[in-house]
Amino acid sequence: MSLFDGEIVVNERVDPPLVVPVTAEPVMIEVVRACHFKAKPPEEVKGRKVKRRGCARCGLGKGDIAHMGAPPSFNALASGQGSGNAMVYAGLKARWQEVLTERLAATDLPKGLAHVLVEGEITFPDRGRRDQGNFRVIVEKALGDALVEGWWLADDSWDFYSFGNLEARYVKGESATRLYLFPTLP
Numbered sequence: 665m666s667l668f669d670g671e672i673v674v675n676e677r678v679d680p681p682l683v684v685p686v687t688a689e690p691v692m693i694e695v696v697r698a699c700h701f702k703a704k705p706p707e708e709v710k711g712r713k714v715k716r717r718g719c720a721r722c723g724l725g726k727g728d729i730a731h732m733g734a735p736p737s738f739n740a741l742a743s744g745q746g747s748g749n750a751m752v753y754a755g756l757k758a759r760w761q762e763v764l765t766e767r768l769a770a771t772d773l774p775k776g777l778a779h780v781l782v783e784g785e786i787t788f789p790d791r792g793r794r795d796q797g798n799f800r801v802i803v804e805k806a807l808g809d810a811l812v813e814g815w816w817l818a819d820d821s822w823d824f825y826s827f828g829n830l831e832a833r834y835v836k837g838e839s840a841t842r843l844y845l846f847p848t849l850p
Contacts, residue, residue, distance in 0.1 A: 688774055688847040693767035697733025697839040700789075701726050727759055733839025734786045735760060738798040753802075760806035764843075765814050775815045779823075779848040782807060784830045787840040800830045803841060816847075 703726075704716035717725065724730050736756060786799055804827040808820030817824045 688777070688849055689772070691768075691771045691773045691845045691847070692842060693764065693771065693845070694840060694842040695729070695732050695763055695767065698722075698730040699724070700839075701731040729763055732760075732763060732841075734788055734841055735799055735802045737794065738801045739795075757802055757806050757809075760802055761810045761813070764803075764807050765810040768810055768814055768816065773816055773845065773847060774849065776818075776850060777816055777824075777847045778850040779825070780811060780817060781826045781828055781846040781848075782843055783828045783846070784841065784843045785833055786830065787833045787835050787838050787842070789835070789837050789839050791834050794832060796830055796832065799832075800827070803830075803843070807843060 699719060699722040702720045704718055704720045706713040707716050708714070719726070719728075719731065722730060738753075782804075784800075784803065786803075788794065807827070808817075808825050811817040811825060812820050819825075
C-alpha cells in the first residue's frame with residue numbers, strides 16, 4: 665500500500681489501480697438538553713402583569729444551551745402552527761450554528777477537509793409522530809455553515825458536504841441531537 669495525493673492505493677496490480685480516499689477518524693458531537701424550559705410566571709408591577717425573562721427552573725434564558733436538545737420542528741417556524749417569521753428561523757439557525765461550531769472546535773476534526781459525510785440521531789422525550797424533514801432542516805443548514813465558518817470545509821455544497829440519514833429515537837425525558845461526522849482528507 666502506498667500513499668498517493670491523499671489517497672491509498674490498495675491494489676496496484678489491476679488497471680486502473682484500486683484507489684480509496686484517505687479518511688480521518690470519525691467525530692461525534694452532541695447537544696443534550698440539561699433543563700426543560702419553563703417560563704417564569706408574570707409579575708405584577710403597579711397593577712399590571714409583566715412578563716419575566718428566564719427559566720423558572722434554572723434561571724437561564726430560553727436560548728441558553730441548557731435548553732437545547734432536539735431542534736424545533738420547522739412546522740413551528742414556517743407553517744400556520746407557528747409565527748411564520750423568517751427572523752425567528754434565522755435566529756434559531758444562527759444559535760444552532762454557534763453551538764455546533766463550539767462543539768466542532770472541541771473535537772480533533774482537522775481543518776481543510778475534502779469532504780464530510782454526516783449521519784445523525786435526534787432523541788425525543790416523548791413518542792409523538794414526527795416528520796424527519798421538519799427536524800433536519802435547521803441542523804443540516806447550521807452544521808454546514810459551521811463547518812465552513814470554522815474552516816473545516818471550503819464550502820457546504822454537495823461537493824464537500826453530505827448530510828445522510830437522520831434517525832429518531834425515544835428516551836423518556838431526554839432531548840438530544842447527536843451528529844456523526846465522517847471526514848475525508850484532501
